[in-house]
Amino acid sequence: MRGALTAFLATLVAGVMAIAYAQDIKSDRSIKYRQGALTTMSWQFGMLGAMAKGERPYNKDEAIKRASYVAELSKLPWEGFGPGTDQGAPTKAKPEVWKEPAKFKDLQDKLMAETAKLEMVAKTGDEAAFKAQVGATGKACGNCHDDFRAK
Amino acid sequence: MRGALTAFLATLVAGVMAIAYAQDIKSDRSIKYRQGALTTMSWQFGMLGAMAKGERPYNKDEAIKRASYVAELSKLPWEGFGPGTDQGAPTKAKPEVWKEPAKFKDLQDKLMAETAKLEMVAKTGDEAAFKAQVGATGKACGNCHDDFRAK
Numbered sequence: 001m002r003g004a005l006t007a008f009l010a011t012l013v014a015g016v017m018a019i020a021y022a023q024d025i026k027s028d029r030s031i032k033y034r035q036g037a038l039t040t041m042s043w044q045f046g047m048l049g050a051m052a053k054g055e056r057p058y059n060k061d062e063a064i065k066r067a068s069y070v071a072e073l074s075k076l077p078w079e080g081f082g083p084g085t086d087q088g089a090p091t092k093a094k095p096e097v098w099k100e101p102a103k104f105k106d107l108q109d110k111l112m113a114e115t116a117k118l119e120m121v122a123k124t125g126d127e128a129a130f131k132a133q134v135g136a137t138g139k140a141c142g143n144c145h146d147d148f149r150a151k
Numbered sequence: 152m153r154g155a156l157t158a159f160l161a162t163l164v165a166g167v168m169a170i171a172y173a174q175d176i177k178s179d180r181s182i183k184y185r186q187g188a189l190t191t192m193s194w195q196f197g198m199l200g201a202m203a204k205g206e207r208p209y210n211k212d213e214a215i216k217r218a219s220y221v222a223e224l225s226k227l228p229w230e231g232f233g234p235g236t237d238q239g240a241p242t243k244a245k246p247e248v249w250k251e252p253a254k255f256k257d258l259q260d261k262l263m264a265e266t267a268k269l270e271m272v273a274k275t276g277d278e279a280a281f282k283a284q285v286g287a288t289g290k291a292c293g294n295c296h297d298d299f300r301a302k
Contacts, residue, residue, distance in 0.1 A: 029194065033194040035187070036187035036188070037191045039184060039186075039187030040184060040187040040191055040227060043184040043231075044227075072223050073191075076191060076220065080194075
């Protein structure tokens with residue numbers, strides 16, 4: 001009887017450990033995925049920021065290309081913030097991401113709207129409008145960081 | 152005279168250090184950018200791989216969406232392998248990246264051709280063709296890793 005109980009408990013522990021391990025792997029990969037997507041977007045957007053600030057020469061074709069990358073990239077990170085991905089690898093995501101999903105979603109939608117507009121404005125070749133829209137897009141990044149990313 | 156020489160040397164050393172620092176920051180950012188882009192692509196492609204292996208249910212719309220992400224992402228990492236970015240942050244990129252640029256470029260082009268084809272095939276809704284093309288795309292990833300990424 002005790003042997004059977006021990007065997008049962010050992011199986012149970014092994015099962016729980018396997019689930020925890022799988023969860024951990026998944027969470028770890030999700031965190032790295034979302035950080036990768038955000039880093040990629042930030043780097044491409046940084047090039048547009050440099051252009052808007054005059055640190056890099058304005059070039060319409062380059063602006064269009066990078067704005068289209070940023071618009072596409074802005075759709076990606078959110079899938080990496082699934083349930084249980086608040087831990088598993090070092091992350092600056094605040095608990096608010098999972099506590100205030102509607103607010104988080106709203107700020108994602110606003111960012112995607114601004115990046116879509118950025119791509120549209122880049123295509124017009126209107127340099128002043130492009131620079132203004134780089135500012136508006138950067139603000140949308142910052143609005144989300146303020147509440148959902150730790151310093 | 153000695154005072155002037157000392158001042159000159161101090162300025163020179165400060166200048167060289169400033170250049171080295173700027174180079175390092177830039178290199179560090181490029182390395183993190185390319186790793187971010189590759190991680191993002193790999194995660195999205197992993198979802199398609201799971202679909203092709205039957206670990207995730209085949210869904211035409213999801214396949215199209217992820218294949219379009221992968222096709223777009225496959226254009227991005229290469230800009231992060233600029234001159235001087237062989238060091239500056241931990242990297243698995245082999246010295247061959249900078250020693251054999253034509254071969255490296257050729258494998259990038261082949262990957263981009265396969266991911267473009269993957270997006271096209273996903274849109275047909277032909278599940279068998281899609282699975283075969285996931286395999287061909289994965290092979291294009293591996294071909295480059297074999298020669299240009301350390302284990």
